[in-house]
Amino acid sequence: MSAHQVLLEAHEVAKHFGGVKALHDVSLTIRRGEIYGLIGPNGAGKTTFFNCLTGLYRNESGHFVFDGVKLAADAPHKAAEIGIARTFQNIRLFGNMTAIENVMVGRHLRTRAGVFGAISRNAATRAEEAAIARRAEELLHYVGIQERAHDYARHLSYGDQRRLEIARALATEPKLLALDEPAAGMNGTETEALRLLVEGICRDGVTVLLIEHDVKLVMGLCGRVAVLDYGEKICEDVPAVVQKDPRVIEAYLGGSVA
Amino acid sequence: MNGQRRRIPLWQGHWLGLVLLAATLFAVPFVAALGGQAWVRIANFAILYVFLALGLNIVVGYAGLLDLGYVAFYAVGAYAYALLASPHFGIHLPFWVILPFGAGLACFFGVVLGAPTLKLRGDYLAIVTLGFGEIIRIFMNNLNAPINITNGAQGITLIDPIRIGDFSFSQTSTIFGVTLSGPQKYYFLLVALAILVIMVNMRLQDSRIGRAWQAIREDEVAAKACGINTRNIKLLAFAMGASFGGIAGGVFAAMQGFVSPESFSLMESITILSMVVLGGMGHIPGVILGAVLLTGLPEALRYGIEPLQKAAFGRMIIDPESLRMLVFGLALVLVMRFRPAGLWPSSLRRRELSETTD
Ligand SMILES: Nc1ncnc2c1ncn2[C@@H]1O[C@H](COP(=O)(O)OP(=O)(O)O)[C@@H](O)[C@H]1O
């Protein structure tokens, strides 16, 4: 695999919480343009992996190389700047801001206006504000919630909130979009619509890292899948192979019985 | 509006109201003067506090940082003016040099204090800022030996008034046939400054920076994940608030002609914070209302309660100063109990609070 095909490499990333080994030397490689699935039973360490990747947690050992650059630990805004955007398993929107304002916040990183621009409202600032609003509208349209633009985020339905979080993440112009259980709590129709959305995002050139509980969705969407169990990567392959792996079946059956 | 939110500029469609407001603002110093120049000075202080409260509103209302030492920046601005425009050192710089310098100095102190502390959680930040406010006051009180810099508790007197050429703000003069006293002139200067700070508040609120502040207030983790450098953006709010404090301090020093550490007590910080909270945090009209009420009420009490007591009992029973604190405390308790979002909150803040208490 040539270097320019690789977008993200995790090298033996480890994270402990007291005695709990949430991540145990996890290594994986995500290629540009693919939809990469990360699955595993509850408590396997999937969210912890996201948090280390996006700088919310500091991993004890190991490191990430993103687009050829080693990521600084413990600097979430830098992760976003370098091109990693994420959503949260337990949705984290700015509840008392409108949907469009949420997406506009996502544009913060790629815009410049400071205090003096804000106070003087010079031509450059006005143009930038207009561009921010326009882009935010486009993104709301892209995820299909444009008619909710001026509603408070916390008044949106659950499915719409998940979409809004994706729109906000896309506003940062990511190279890698990391989705933490985006289909959780969605019904069949909503999940299907989400599948189409994620496929579209990938087609538009954004690499997707997908944590998902809905195994059917993962198997249908992802090119490759890694399975975590008790903080360890037990398997990584194309869905058809992963599905038949005895360790995976064991982990899932063991997990659901316990 | 079933959950929909639209931003309406403060004055849009309210031309009549705006004209009335302007007329009222214009009339105030002349009406107040009928009761004596003391009332004009009270009006001046009300507007100075509007200015201060709106400066603090950027920190507390917009960025959600609980700052209990705001008066420190006010003190820095006041002493900067006092030392650079008084016989104390024999330096007499013009106001247009000192006011920006005072603002810059206060801003510098804001950054110095904020940079290491803004990682702290809200309640810790409150304690650190409270300590800082006291430290500045104690410094002002004790920096008279071995070298006399601040003149200690006696304070600094004979501070130059604001002067543009021969036009001094401390003397009575006649402009276009209208005779204006010193305090009346300061009144118009203060109104101009207040309009400036209102404009700054409004424009900041609806900007990239303002959205970042609100995002941090709503969910700091999500704000970080959106690429906001939360520490820098908070520091920006802190520094801006401090600069406005510094300007207010300079104007205060010039207007009074005298500063001493006594004016910069913890009580002062708490009063300014109360104005913001009581009026309606983050909501410009609310903060203005809070500042005017909390400046005006104690004065009205002072002038109202004396004759009232004399008439009723023939002598003074309760000293107005202690009554002032009583009413102040009672007002805060009542407002927090019955209108927790403030007297005049933004619709947003009202919702935030009403739904979290459900
Ligand atoms: N902030 C934390 N403090 C302590 N333990 C944590 C924390 N976050 C996660 N864990 C623990 O790490 C393990 C992995 O959790 P998590 O990454 O959330 O799993 P998943 O997302 O795969 O369900 C669990 O045992 C969880 O209890």
Ligand SMILES: [Mg+2]
């Ligand atoms: Mg999880």
